[in-house]
Amino acid sequence: MSAVALGGAIAQWPLGRWSDFADRRTVIAAASAGAMLAGIGLAAAHGGSAALLFGFAAFYGTTAFCIYAVCLAHANDLVSREESVDVSSGLLLVYAAGAIAGPFLAALLMALTSPGLLFAFTAGCHGLLFAFALYRMRRRAPVPPEAREEFVAVPRTSPALFELDPRTQTVVPATGAEDGEP
Secondary structure, three states, X not given: OHHHHHHHHHHHHHHHHHHHHOOHHHHHHHHHHHHHHHHHHHHHOOOOOHHHHHHHHHHHHHHHOOHHHHHHHHHHHOOOHHHHHHHHHHHHHHHHHXXXXXXXXXXXXXXXXXXXXXXXXXXXXXXXXXXXXXXXXXXXXXXXXXXXXXXXXXXXXXOHHXXXXXXXXXXXXXXOOOOOOO
């Protein structure tokens, strides 16, 4: 786990900077392909050399841990500032659904086959994301770099964090109360 976390921490800045200058979908596709290959490597190296496992684990963290932040940056490139909190909330909800369903499905697969297939499962999921990113790249033109804000590494956290971000505009809903009446 330390190798995975260290790989993820190291890659945030370079992949984020790359996504500032390239089509973010290219970065998403490349990171997904890398995570898929790392997952295949981890599945193949199951029960093998510790050095090989550490290497594949670090590569997995390098690629897989950055995908959410780059996806969030890409989604925010496509919406106005006023919509960014709603978009971030929606992406976090989808992430949470995957965080619930993924371990359940992976555990079921491992119970039916072998514990070594955990990373084969993640490789399959990243392969689907890779294919979807390629599909979207063919369906829509890229957002020009000058129309984007710089990448900001964002932890997977509560949408309340975005309300504290000075770059987002806070929209206060109308309550219908006047002169301080509740």
